[in-house]
Amino acid sequence: MPQLIALAFWFAATWLIWRDTRSREGISSALWIPTLWAAILLSRSLSAWLGVGGGAGGVDSQEGSPLDRLFYFASILASIALLIRRRLNWGALLSSNWPLFLVYGYFLVSVVWADSPVVSFKRWFKDIGNVFVALVILTESNPLQAVRAVFVRSAYVLIPLSEIFLRYFPYLGRRYSNHSGGLEPIGVTMQKNSLGALVVVAGLVLVWDWLERATDGRQRMQLPERLWRAGVLLVGVRLLYLCDSKTSILCFVIGLVILLSIRMPGLRSRVSKMGVYSLGAVVVAFMLDQAFGLSEFVVAAMGRDMTFTGRTEVWAVLLGLRTDPLFGTGFYSFWSDEYYLAQLPDWVAFSAHNGYLETYLDGGLFGVLLLSLMLVVLAWRTNRQLGAAGNFALFRFTVLVVTLIANFSESHFFRMSPLAFLLFVSTLDATTHPGRVLRSAGTVLRERAGSMAASPVRRPSGLTEGRPSG
Template sequence: MHLMINRNHLFAFAIIIFVATQGVLISQFLFLGESTGDSEGTPIAQLFWAAVSVLQLTIGGMFFAKHFQSVKSRGKEVNCNVKRLVAWGLALVAFCLISTIWSVNGEVTLRRTYSLGANLLFGISVFAVLGRERWIQSVFFACAIPVIASLLFYVLGADWARMENAYVGAARGVYAQKNVLGMYAWVALLFTIYMRRSGSISFRFAFLAVASSALSITFSQSITAMLSSVVALLSYFLVLTVSRMSAPIRVVTVLVAAMFGLAIVLITITGGGIDSILGRDVTLTGRTEIWSYLQRAIADRPILGYGFAAFWRTDEYASFYVSRLFGYAVSHSHNGFLDLALDLGLLYASLICGAIILALGSVVRALLLLRLDGVDAVFIALFLGLLLTSLSEPVFLIHNSFVTILFWVSFAYVFNLKGRYSR
């Protein structure tokens, strides 16, 4: 695969980079205040991010029209990955929108559902137009370039490139906070390895991207990113290796890998979170106390939840307690599954968990039955890495966030692997 980029691709890359970095760098120069994708910031910030959503809707609509027109003109069917992505995107946005009815803060739910819908439409349309290989290129640039810039600003001593509240001095670069930098750094590391192995980038550029990604993970002090990078890279090379094994050895290898993954999940759950594996504070800087409180909050509204994105924006439920515990504002539970249950209730959270379990089953069956290539390995590794990340950070439904796009694109891809071995 050769690296060939036209103007449309460059435009898509630019928008993706902007969404991925949440506009933090631009915000520094526009003096938007707390505007890192947060619609609850200053009036200027709200207007700014509303314009971003309009831009995503416009570009997403144009890309979709171009994709379906191209498919129709060639007399072909729409790619099944795109079909599944569209179906999942519509289902996610529809339920978030319906939750406005019972939301404890309907205005926030409605506004953030609009942003989420625009975000998903843009992400899905870019994947549809670019295809899987060029989409990998776009993600590589969207992650590698800001990560390199983040390391540069951090080394040069820019105050805004460092954390100021918790973990003072940890690198956050051009992202909202350190864990976000760490997450995009391991994604950049994974995609850089694929790009170099496929011959799409030079050794020097690959070395720069790998070094910047590894250093960014280290300077961010994000244990979540460290563990996710290990899991993603091991998964990537496992997929490439297992396809060349004989059937009996392949079964044993996949079984051992599955047990290893299950052990990490169990340790994470029983130990209180990913950080506890490596000996962090027993309360994970207060996270376990928050999780205990959130379990009681979920029990108060178990079926339908508090409405999409509403729980953390309603003072009587969360803000006061969390601010006392942490000493600064927190906008999520540091667990993607808890956030799902809070936002949309156990009913919808269980449906998403069931779909994720089916996707994991699809991965296992594909490893046992198919000969997978490098592209397959990237999507599987991305899906598993983000799934692990979700145990400590929000991933599934974040408005104006590239990580939500990454997760659902990779989910749809691995879920559809079952279509290849069922033919």
């Protein structure tokens, strides 16, 4: 019976993905490179899927499986080759995204003082591969459709497959927790927090794509597709409940509220002020927390205490190790440095469970300063485009808010994380040809408005919008 269910699932998922490929215009077959990349980030490594590694010639404790290294290296090289073929304007790319490449440049220099410079450099190269693969998506003829296609196809497969693993193949879908010792649901991922991240990233893009297609008469979904999507979202909600990842639940709810807000007439007309409202909400929340202990009330309502499941204890231990306060230990070097590992208690896992603290460990205060600069620039650009760059600007805002929140209790910044990849996909400014920056959604709409003023051509659908630029 389980085998028949799995077989029926694969037939259904394959058919729906086939229909999805036929329904989207302006997408090349090269998009399967970032689709596979995203699917791996959203689930588990290629070696884990194939059940290889371990033993002689298997997984290296510092560099991972040879098969995984080959996959990442080949994907990055293929992406770079595609970008060269598409005549990407590298100079304009660096100019448009200078805060991001400033951080990556600093982390590249930091490998010099890492415990193992060679290993640190390899990790840096793999991480910046997220940027190159994201650019493959953004240099498609229709980047907006390409972004949605990558994550929708991943959601079609990975979320239902997680439920199948949990129900019918528990040896694949569950594992014993290192924290509690009990069984925890992991689905197609490697741990429960990753399962929550899968639902947040794939689920939010699925909702966004559904909202976009619902307003386009040319791309309205047939009943089987609508039923499958509804089922995937319901399964995703169930997975969030089972994995009990409070951060993921909070991020999914907040992201959903922001995405649905544009459907409300009263809020749609004020979407350009979303950034101002958000800043005001943060200030009010801070004042309420100082006056009435709001954060403690919220955390208690979510079934947690103020240690955030022991995270504050981990943070205190890591800060007490006295790493270099200015420059850190080098990119992704702390967790392989025997000097620091020898000082850690056994109960500290190989993660700071905080993206901001992880950046401090890697690059010190200087790294945190550059990260803060990057986030401020992204927030400023996103706020400037709200209301003028179509629905994509609101999605970009959603991803930024979710990323900022998620990094308070998990490490996503400059890690091989699906949320980090989605952040790059939604915020990078790309170039396609020398001297021409990939047009943003707002630019496309303004150009069309001008052309309609000159001729009575009917305005095309918003689904042909591009990606907002800075």
